[in-house]
Amino acid sequence: MQGPFNRSGKSKPMGEINVVPFIDVMLVLLVIFMITAPMLTQGVQVDLPQVSSEPIDTQDSDPIIISVDREGGYFITLGEDSTAVSLEQISERVSAILQRRPGTPVMVRGDQGVQYGQIVLLMSTLQRSGVENVGLLSEPPQDG
Template structure:
């Protein structure tokens, strides 16, 4: 008889999950995200120069390098020259246009001095693309390690 009474008194297991704490955590996270989301859109306005620059692909030939000094003076380096040749804007356009007519896939890089005006460097890049008809013009830089060493 003792065994039959045990069977009838056995309780059913409750398999429900208490979700109230999870709802509380979800609401707190929702409030945190609602407060921080507008703060993530804060930015700094930068007045960048405008240009019709196009993307640049790599070439296997030696590129032409236009150097812009800190005072805005220009010099040109190309294959066959030992040292950079000082040029003005008109001579730069004429020479580079001649190089590009000989080889339309020629790459031209603009190497601006760190203290040169960004506007001046960008104007030279635009001048090369617009007037000298350079299809592959880009900016040249130095790796971060060599810049720290100077």
């Protein structure tokens, strides 16, 4: 009877590799990545309306309105005062206003021709400034 060892003391090299442990490790890693992948998504938190759009009641305080024009310029409006600002200045001014008057609503008004990335960058900046909820302003469609 011949076994894996010869009686002469010389052993033959094994020509097969056991891949079962490798498959087990791969399946465990697959399960781990399937569980953690949905947690890695990034984005700006926006509270989307659950019902049809209605006018916003802002009688308590003037909202902070940040506008983005077609060329990508930023403008901040508080009451009647509107000034052109950079993205860094928006962060400083909004956080200063929110420290003085917490709960002030923040609205974003963007031109329909502006790139989507400009709006996302603005909303991300507002989120870092401490704004919890951002409203998006629009105009109702014109009849005719």
